[in-house]
Amino acid sequence: MNAKLYYDDNADLRWLTGKTVAVIGYGSQGHAHALNLRESGVNVIIGIRPGRSRDRANEQGFQTMDVKDAAQAADVIQILTPDHLQGPLYEECIKPGLKPGKALAFAHGFAIRFKQIIPPNDVDVFMVAPKAPGHLVRRLYVEGQGTPALVAVEQDATGHALDIALAYAKGIGATRAGVIQTTFAEETETDLFGEQTVLCGGVSQLIQAGFETLVEAGYQPEIAYFETLHELKLIVDLIYEGGMGAMWYSVSDTAEYGGLSVGPRIVTQETKQEMARVLKDIQDGTFAERWMAENAKGRPEFNRMRRDAKEHPVESVGRDLRSMMSWLKPSVVEEDGIQKEVKS
Numbered sequence: 001m002n003a004k005l006y007y008d009d010n011a012d013l014r015w016l017t018g019k020t021v022a023v024i025g026y027g028s029q030g031h032a033h034a035l036n037l038r039e040s041g042v043n044v045i046i047g048i049r050p051g052r053s054r055d056r057a058n059e060q061g062f063q064t065m066d067v068k069d070a071a072q073a074a075d076v077i078q079i080l081t082p083d084h085l086q087g088p089l090y091e092e093c094i095k096p097g098l099k100p101g102k103a104l105a106f107a108h109g110f111a112i113r114f115k116q117i118i119p120p121n122d123v124d125v126f127m128v129a130p131k132a133p134g135h136l137v138r139r140l141y142v143e144g145q146g147t148p149a150l151v152a153v154e155q156d157a158t159g160h161a162l163d164i165a166l167a168y169a170k171g172i173g174a175t176r177a178g179v180i181q182t183t184f185a186e187e188t189e190t191d192l193f194g195e196q197t198v199l200c201g202g203v204s205q206l207i208q209a210g211f212e213t214l215v216e217a218g219y220q221p222e223i224a225y226f227e228t229l230h231e232l233k234l235i236v237d238l239i240y241e242g243g244m245g246a247m248w249y250s251v252s253d254t255a256e257y258g259g260l261s262v263g264p265r266i267v268t269q270e271t272k273q274e275m276a277r278v279l280k281d282i283q284d285g286t287f288a289e290r291w292m293a294e295n296a297k298g299r300p301e302f303n304r305m306r307r308d309a310k311e312h313p314v315e316s317v318g319r320d321l322r323s324m325m326s327w328l329k330p331s332v333v334e335e336d337g338i339q340k341e342v343k344s
């Protein structure tokens with residue numbers, strides 16, 4: 001194995017003893033980090049603006065305050081607000097609270113890698129980036145499992161930034177699954193690549209294309225849903241637990257032969273070449289620039305794509321079919337057309 005991996009025995013929560021961690025933002029990652037850390041015995045406060053997130057953090061028993069006050073009060077300041085907003089929030093509310101020896105933490109390297117934030121030299125700067133959506137970081141922790149994470153140290157002012165980062169990783173349950181040491185650049189570039197090409201972008205396009213092909217050919221949409229979306233989860237469960245081998249072993253020989261011979265017609269050499277172009281745009285900052293510009297314009301293209309994705313028939317068909325599956329325990333549900341967290 002090439003990677004430097006850390007597990008529970010390699011991390012010591014005592015590096016956070018007597019310290020206060022301010023979790024800034026209480027969204028997908030924020031609520032998971034805050035709850036997991038608290039249950040691991042860490043003293044956590046929440047820096048958050050008034051609104052839905054603050055109400056939720058209060059309901060869950062946290063001491064909440066404005067970001068400026070939380071940054072003043074904390075030893076470790078974990079920034080869990082959206083990437084594109086971190087720069088101005090840091091300048092206005094977090095930077096004034098920094099003092100030598102404090103730590104600035106991230107769950108993704110975007111703001112540092114693309115220079116939205118330039119911290120002073122006398123603070124630690126580290127990252128603990130879980131490799132899962134926040135709602136699953138929380139669910140797995142509660143179930144006694146863990147989410148793998150990446151740690152990186154950008155600045156080691158105290159000489160103990162890595163110890164503190166590993167303690168934090170242990171507090172959120174990541175060292176149960178394995179924590180790999182990396183750099184902000186490697187985490188940012190691989191994470192953006194993964195979410196755009198395979199995890200979020202690639203998977204959603206593959207599902208929609210498969211669903212549309214079947215429905216346009218006259219097959220029942222409900223069958224298309226079960227075939228291209230519902231069963232995907234069950235197939236991925238096997239891959240997650242035992243690698244591709246477990247999936248090939250469990251499916252029929254017909255599926256194995258068909259999958260191995262036809263798969264390369266779907267994901268082609270051209271797809272791989274496009275992936276390389278996507279990676280280049282990430283590495284040279286083209287994607288980051290496009291994303292920041294889209295936000296500056298008020299997100300016209302993003303809003304249109306969001307709306308189209310929401311209105312795709314695979315969503316309405318799925319909603320009806322899932323309503324008959326009483327065992328599903330979703331973390332996020334739709335109410336009046338808006339995605340909402342299920343109260344835990």
Ligand SMILES: NC(=O)C1=CN([C@@H]2O[C@H](COP(=O)(O)OP(=O)(O)OC[C@H]3O[C@@H](n4cnc5c(N)ncnc54)[C@H](OP(=O)(O)O)[C@@H]3O)[C@@H](O)[C@H]2O)C=CC1
Binds near residue numbers: 134
């Ligand atoms: N989503 C994920 O699973 C993952 C995210 N990350 C990283 O974690 C970080 C947080 O992302 P994510 O959890 O998705 O974010 P969310 O969008 O889920 O949550 C953002 C939170 O920040 C709050 N917020 C937004 N603006 C401000 C502000 N000006 N002042 C105070 N609070 C504010 C929001 O509160 P309000 O309700 O008031 O809007 C909300 O609580 C990002 O760096 C992201 O890249 C890393 C790995 C996975």
Ligand SMILES: CC[C@](O)(C(C)=O)C(=O)O
Binds near residue numbers: 132133134194
């Ligand atoms: C896959 C999306 C992700 O990168 C993640 C959950 O790790 C994100 O930024 O949300």
